[in-house]
Amino acid sequence: MADTVEGALSGIRVLDLGCGITAPHCAKMLGDYGADVIKVEPPQGDPARRYGPFPHDEPHPEKGGLFLHLNTNKRGVTLDLTTRTGASLCRGLAAWADVLVENHAPGYLASLGLGYDSLKALNPRLVMTSITPFGQWGPHSGWQATEMVAFAMTSRLFAHGQPDREPLRYAPDVVSFQAAVTAATATLGALWWAQDGGQGQWVDVSMQEAMINNVDSRTLITTYSGRSIGRRDRIAGGGYPSGVYPCGDGFMLFAAGGDRFFRRLCRAMGRPELLQDPRWATPDVRAPHKDEFEAEFLVWLVERDRAEVFRVCQAEGVMCAPILTTDEVFRDPQLVAREYFQQVVHPVAGEVLLPGPPFRMAETPWRVARPAPQLGEHNLEVYGELLGIDREDLVRLRATGVV
Amino acid sequence: MVRLPLEGIRVIDLSEVWAGPMGASLLGDMGAQVIKVESYPRAPQTRPPVPPASSLGFAGQGTDVSRPWDRAAVHNMANRNKYGITLNLREPRGKELFVELVALSDVLIEGYSAGTAERLGLDYPVLRGVNPALVMISMPGWGTVGPYQGYVTLGSGIDSTSGHHYLRGYPDADPSQTMACVHSDAVAAVTAAYAALTGLFYRRRSGRGQWIDLSQAEAFLPHLGYSLLDYAMNRRGAQPLGNHDRWMAPHSCYPCRGEEEWIAICVSTDQEWQALCRAAGHLEWQEDPRFSGVDDRWRNQDALDALISQWTQEQDKRELAERLQQAGVPAGAVLRDVELFEDAHLARRGAFEEATHKVVGRTRNPGMLWKYSETPLRLRLAPNALAEHNALVFRQLLGLSSDQCQALEAQGVTGDTYAPEASLDARDQAMAPAVSVQA
Numbered sequence: 001m002a003d004t005v006e007g008a009l010s011g012i013r014v015l016d017l018g019c020g021i022t023a024p025h026c027a028k029m030l031g032d033y034g035a036d037v038i039k040v041e042p043p044q045g046d047p048a049r050r051y052g053p054f055p056h057d058e059p060h061p062e063k064g065g066l067f068l069h070l071n072t073n074k075r076g077v078t079l080d081l082t083t084r085t086g087a088s089l090c091r092g093l094a095a096w097a098d099v100l101v102e103n104h105a106p107g108y109l110a111s112l113g114l115g116y117d118s119l120k121a122l123n124p125r126l127v128m129t130s131i132t133p134f135g136q137w138g139p140h141s142g143w144q145a146t147e148m149v150a151f152a153m154t155s156r157l158f159a160h161g162q163p164d165r166e167p168l169r170y171a172p173d174v175v176s177f178q179a180a181v182t183a184a185t186a187t188l189g190a191l192w193w194a195q196d197g198g199q200g201q202w203v204d205v206s207m208q209e210a211m212i213n214n215v216d217s218r219t220l221i222t223t224y225s226g227r228s229i230g231r232r233d234r235i236a237g238g239g240y241p242s243g244v245y246p247c248g249d250g251f252m253l254f255a256a257g258g259d260r261f262f263r264r265l266c267r268a269m270g271r272p273e274l275l276q277d278p279r280w281a282t283p284d285v286r287a288p289h290k291d292e293f294e295a296e297f298l299v300w301l302v303e304r305d306r307a308e309v310f311r312v313c314q315a316e317g318v319m320c321a322p323i324l325t326t327d328e329v330f331r332d333p334q335l336v337a338r339e340y341f342q343q344v345v346h347p348v349a350g351e352v353l354l355p356g357p358p359f360r361m362a363e364t365p366w367r368v369a370r371p372a373p374q375l376g377e378h379n380l381e382v383y384g385e386l387l388g389i390d391r392e393d394l395v396r397l398r399a400t401g402v403v
Numbered sequence: 404m405v406r407l408p409l410e411g412i413r414v415i416d417l418s419e420v421w422a423g424p425m426g427a428s429l430l431g432d433m434g435a436q437v438i439k440v441e442s443y444p445r446a447p448q449t450r451p452p453v454p455p456a457s458s459l460g461f462a463g464q465g466t467d468v469s470r471p472w473d474r475a476a477v478h479n480m481a482n483r484n485k486y487g488i489t490l491n492l493r494e495p496r497g498k499e500l501f502v503e504l505v506a507l508s509d510v511l512i513e514g515y516s517a518g519t520a521e522r523l524g525l526d527y528p529v530l531r532g533v534n535p536a537l538v539m540i541s542m543p544g545w546g547t548v549g550p551y552q553g554y555v556t557l558g559s560g561i562d563s564t565s566g567h568h569y570l571r572g573y574p575d576a577d578p579s580q581t582m583a584c585v586h587s588d589a590v591a592a593v594t595a596a597y598a599a600l601t602g603l604f605y606r607r608r609s610g611r612g613q614w615i616d617l618s619q620a621e622a623f624l625p626h627l628g629y630s631l632l633d634y635a636m637n638r639r640g641a642q643p644l645g646n647h648d649r650w651m652a653p654h655s656c657y658p659c660r661g662e663e664e665w666i667a668i669c670v671s672t673d674q675e676w677q678a679l680c681r682a683a684g685h686l687e688w689q690e691d692p693r694f695s696g697v698d699d700r701w702r703n704q705d706a707l708d709a710l711i712s713q714w715t716q717e718q719d720k721r722e723l724a725e726r727l728q729q730a731g732v733p734a735g736a737v738l739r740d741v742e743l744f745e746d747a748h749l750a751r752r753g754a755f756e757e758a759t760h761k762v763v764g765r766t767r768n769p770g771m772l773w774k775y776s777e778t779p780l781r782l783r784l785a786p787n788a789l790a791e792h793n794a795l796v797f798r799q800l801l802g803l804s805s806d807q808c809q810a811l812e813a814q815g816v817t818g819d820t821y822a823p824e825a826s827l828d829a830r831d832q833a834m835a836p837a838v839s840v841q842a
Contacts, residue, residue, distance in 0.1 A: 008601040011608070025625075033601050051649075053633035065632030069625070116776070135774070140748040143728050145669075148646070148654065149735040152667035153746075157656065158737050162573070162580060166656055167665055167737055169646050170586060171570035177626035178586070181593045186773040188600035189433040193408035193778055195607070201777035209754050212743060213769040214589035215421040215558075217480035219755070221460030222740040223767050224476045229459065229740065230663065231582075244568075244579040251578040253563040255556075314554045321560030323578045326630045327640040329566045334551040340621055341635070353635035355625040359540075359598045359617035364605050 007034015008364040012191065014038070015097040016074060017081075017090075019046045021173060022131040022207070023103035024070040025180035026187065030099065031073030032357070032366050038093060038382055039074040042081070043401060045375050046071075055349070061375060062348035068372045069354050072344070076373025077382045078403045086402045087112050092387045094119045094126060098194070099187055103131040106141045116202040126200040127190040131183045135206030147175045147207075154211040159218055163232040179207040181358075182214070240290050241265065241297060244323065249305040251323040259283045261318055268316040269300050346371040379403055405778050407434025412603065415440060415504055416485060418514030419447040420557065421588040422619055423542055424481040426595030427512050431484030432771055432780045435510070438796060439482060439787060440501060443489035443818055446825035449478035450789065453823045462763040472789050472821050473762035479786035480769060481592075483758070487787030488796045489817045492523050497816045501525065503801055506533040509606075510540070510599045517543045517552040527614040537612040538602030542595055546618030558585035558619075565623045570630060572643040590626060591619040593772075650697070652704040653679075656737055657712050659720035665737035666720045668711065668727065675732050676700065682730040683714050758785035790819035 012035040016027035024039070024046070031037035039046075048070060049061040080086040091114065094100055100119065102109060109115055116128045130136055133145035134153075143149075148169050151157050161168035183205040194200050212219065222228055242257040256265055262283075266274045274280050274296070279289040286293070301309060306322035313320045324332060330341065340356040349371075357366035383389040383403070397403045412435040416427035424439070431437040446452045450472035455461055460476035461468075468474065491497040502525070505511055511530065513520055520526045520541065527539050541547050544556035545564070562568045562584050572581040598615050606612055624631065629649070630641035646667075648654040654669045670676050673696070680688045688694055688710065693703040700707055715723065720736040727734035736742075743749055744767065756770045771780045797803045797811070811817045 008605040012604070029597065051629070053629060053636055053639075055636045057637065065636055066629050069628040069632060134748060135752055138748045138751045143735070144731065144733040145735060146648075146651065146654070146671070146733050148648075148656075148669050149667050149733045152656065152665075152735040152737045155738050155740045155743050157667065158663075158665070158739050160571075160582070160584065162582070165573065166646070166658070168571065168573060169656070170584070171567055171627060171630070172644060172649060173629055174567065174586060174626045177628075178590060178593070181590065181597060182772055185429060185593050185597040185600065186775070188597060188604065189408045190775060190778075192600065192603065193406075196408070198406070198408070199777065201775050204774040204776070206752070206773070209749075209752065209770070210772045211589075212749075212754060213772050215425045215481055215592055216585060216589065217460065217477045218740045219743060219769055220476035220480040220766075224462040224474070224763070225459050227741075243583070244581065246579065253559055253568065253583060255559050255583065314551070317555055319555050319557060319560060321556055321563040323563045323568045324566050325569050325640050326566045326627075326634045327638070329564070329624070329631070330634060332564060334545050334549045334564075334618075334620070335624075337549045338546060338618070338621070340624070352632075355628055355631055356621065358594050358622040358625060359542075359615050360546075361598075361602065361605075361613055361615050363609075363611060363613040364601075 005367065005369070006364060007367070008361055010034040012036065012099065013097045014099045014101065015093050016040065017100060017102040017104070017109070018131075020048050020103065021066075021070060021176040022180045022183065023101045024048065025177055026129065026131065026183040027074065027101045028070055028072055029181060029184035030187070032368070033361075034364065035099075037074040038378070039071060039076045039373060040079050040081075040090065040093065041076060041375065043078045043403065049375070060348070062346070065352070068346060068349060068352050071372035072354065072368045073370055074373055075378035075382055076376065077379045078376040080402050081112050081114065083400075083402050085397065085400070087114055089383070089387060089402070090114055091119070091122055095123050096386050097123070097126060099191060100126060100128045101131070101183070101187065102129070106130070106132055106136045120200060124199050125194050127187055127194055127203060128200070129183050129187045129190070129203040129205065131179055131205045131207065133207045135209065136204045147173065150207045151175050151211065153208055155218060156211060156216065159231060161231055163230070167231070175207060175211060178214070179205060179210050182210040240286070241294065245298065245301055247301045247304055247306045247309050252301065252306050252309055253321050253323055255319040262286070264316040264318045265313065268313045268318055269297070271296070342368060344368045344371050348374060376403065407778050407780070408775075409433040409435035412436070412510065413438070413508040414510040414512065414599070415508050416512050418512055418542070420449055420514075421481050421585065422558065422591035423512050423514030423595060425588070425592035426599070427485060428481060428483050429593065429596035429772065430510065430599055431784070434778075437485035438504065438508075438792075439485045439487045440504070441487055441489045441789065443491045444815065444822065444825055446472060446821040449475055450821065451475055452821040452825040462766070470762050470789070473760070479760065479763070482786045483768065483782055484784045485787055486784070486792035486796060487790065488793045489790045489819065491816050492525065494814065494816045496811065496814060498524065500797070500801060500816070502530070502533055504796075505530050505537060507800065508534070508537065509603065510538045512540045512542065512595055512599065514542050516555050517541075517547045531612065531614075535612060536606055536610065538599055538606060538615070539612070540595055540598050540602070540615045540617055542591060542617040542619060544619050546621060547616045558588035559583035561587035561591075561619045561623055565620055566627055566630065567623070570627065570641055570643050574643050574645045587619055587623045590623045591617070594622040647704060650701060652697070652701040653707050653711055654704070655708055657708070657715040659715050659718050659723065664720045666715055666718075666723055666734060667737055668732065668734045670700070670732065671697075673697065678730045679727070679732045682727055682732060685710070685714065756782040758782050760785045761788035761791055789821070790817065793817055793819065
């Protein structure tokens with residue numbers, strides 16, 4: 001291909017059999033850092049093409065924002081895996097690949113003759129990564145789940161929300177994206193081993209386990225404490241201010257409990273004399289006078305906008321941050337200065353502004369070498385180059401609905 | 404025993420709290436030798452020099468609260484499968500030893516605010532001089548350069564500026580009703596491990612190391628892609644959906660029998676909806692024109708939620724989840740932490756692992772994040788106690804004699820104990836940084 005800029009993962013071949021968010025984002029993580037990714041969609045397209053958002057709310061399979069975001073740096077082919085010919089072509093692609101990523105229900109690919117065991121026989125160096133809500137085996141592996149159902153079963157849903165109200169999920173999709181990045185990491189580890197003289201292997205990523213066993217120490221807190229903890233339990237110590245406070249133009253989050261931060265905050269407010277006040281002079285006496293302090297603090301806050309509070313407090317090293325809405329994220333001075341959002345031109349959708357690099361490598365850039373593929377855009381190129389299928393064959397395959 | 408994927412790779416973890424330490428742990432899970440270099444004599448935020456006011460998450464057996472810095476769950480959770488040493492990087496000798504370690508290593512993860520490594524004289528240009536093949540990841544909250552350079556934060560601050568705090572609130576309440584959340588730490592942790600691997604892949608091809616600037620905020624933003632794109636395309640600012648979905652309905656968390664018992668039920672298709680009505684024994688819901696199609700259900704979901712809640716509150720959450728799953732309806736009990744330990748599925752898959760911590764003793768710990776078929780991962784090293792591996796690292800790796808090791812302690816370059824005043828915030832801050840701040 002024309003892409004001559006070397007990425008960190010250049011030379012790695014990835015087959016993306018995914019749909020929706022998890023597997024496609026995992027493959028995108030690999031592709032955005034240089035891997036050669038082929039995305040296989042069913043002839044009717046990845047359902048993510050229907051998710052939107054769409055420019056002017058006009059649905060169009062080539063203009064879905066989430067799809068355009070999730071599928072950068074991929075060549076796209078269509079293939080009906082449920083046909084004998086389709087499965088056979090897929091095996092051809094699996095023989096080419098170093099990595100295969102998928103998120104079908106456990107057992108589905110095996111039922112088509114595309115399970116790990118049969119692909120391994122074909123390509124012993126293949127790393128196959130499967131992402132599902134509950135993993136490939138175990139009593140719940142056959143359970144159906146949306147992101148929220150899996151999230152409910154991690155204990156994080158129970159923990160999130162006000163004590164006197166219903167538990168609340170995180171914003172849509174973030175748990176799926178987290179499973180995707182976890183899977184990308186697991187994939188590279190397995191590939192390292194394969195390239196290092198090992199062999200391929202099957203990587204089983206359960207969204208539930210990936211969430212439970214990453215940070216958030218509640219399970220270990222429970223173990224150490226010998227009791228369950230609820231939304232009502234305040235685990236943080238008695239320091240203040242910590243929590244969400246109003247400013248003149250919105251809300252600000254403070255995580256500045258503790259003596260050191262309290263001192264810094266008094267300085268940031270231009271009120272160092274508060275530290276001489278017997279109510280606040282030492283950490284021991286502060287707790288009963290929380291409300292009195294907050295009265296002073298709130299007045300100071302509401303007279304200022306978030307940008308000023310942020311600047312002044314951070315200048316003194318107070319941990320705080322403005323709570324931004326999505327439109328404000330685009331104007332965040334840090335992201336603007338770092339030119340985070342990336343303008344990408346798509347032949348049908350036009351100019352699209354996409355989230356940028358999750359990290360920046362000094363030597364090997366993250367880049368969008370190509371926008372998300374149109375449905376079947378690279379059928380001829382991929383099937384021709386990799387599997388030796390010519391135009392005539394392709395006409396026949398198209399007529400029979402295989403591609 | 405099978406060789407683990409990253410055996411032979413050495414990683415230095417120079418980070419605190421959650422994102423960096425967990426990222427390094429993930430490399431350790433995959434077999435890398437991770438050496439955590441811990442601050443001395445200043446205690447890191449997650450290691451309380453004196454027993455904290457709240458005993459929650461603090462492992463004190465009976466009245467034994469010795470070595471309190473080793474007893475905090477918030478610290479131990481993020482620091483497994485690694486060796487731990489203490490080093491005073493403000494002392495020239497400490498700096499020298501650190502540089503020697505870096506020279507022997509493949510990856511360095513540093514998580515201090517932007518500019519800190521430079522002030523210590525340990526930034527990338529310096530370290531590249533001793534190890535051109537080094538993959539170094541700097542991961543301050545908002546990246547190493549830009550107007551927020553030097554700003555300090557925890558995961559909750561990243562959550563705020565990314566827009567996630569706003570988006571995960573109750574739809575009928577303002578952001579002050581939304582508790583802090585540290586999901587961005589989890590994101591940054593896996594992203595850091597991923598970044599380290601990409602650097603290693605490039606190094607294997609080219610022989611060259613490189614520096615990686617990881618902004619935890621930028622790592623998180625792609626995960627909010629839908630709302631970002633909706634703004635980019637339509638100038639529409641996303642609002643919190645609560646437990647509802649952009650298009651599925653019913654989609655929420657419903658009360659069940661008992662106190663604080665809930666079930667999540669999420670229906671996307673007509674087929675699932677019909678199955679739900681049958682399983683609930685409420686065939687009249689099927690006939691109700693307000694709920695006949697996907698779009699009808701979405702428009703009338705508040706009414707639908709009320710009906711479903713009336714029905715679910717008489718049910719046992721686990722039995723109901725089981726029954727709905729049998730019927731083909733996506734549903735799951737909202738589990739508490741303790742219920743995870745009793746869950747048959749997680750138990751069968753070995754989601755938690757036992758390990759013996761040098762001070763805390765034998766406990767159950769969070770397990771691995773994924774499963775490999777050929778090189779199974781497991782908890783090989785319990786969370787490291789403070790300075791647990793000083794001798795091992797200083798003597799075996801750096802070739803110091805025992806006299807030299809003693810001299811290091813005498814000079815204050817290293818030590819295995821924090822003084823009570825090691826953190827000014829000991830009394831009220833010890834547990835604060837890592838856990839949701841709930842006002």
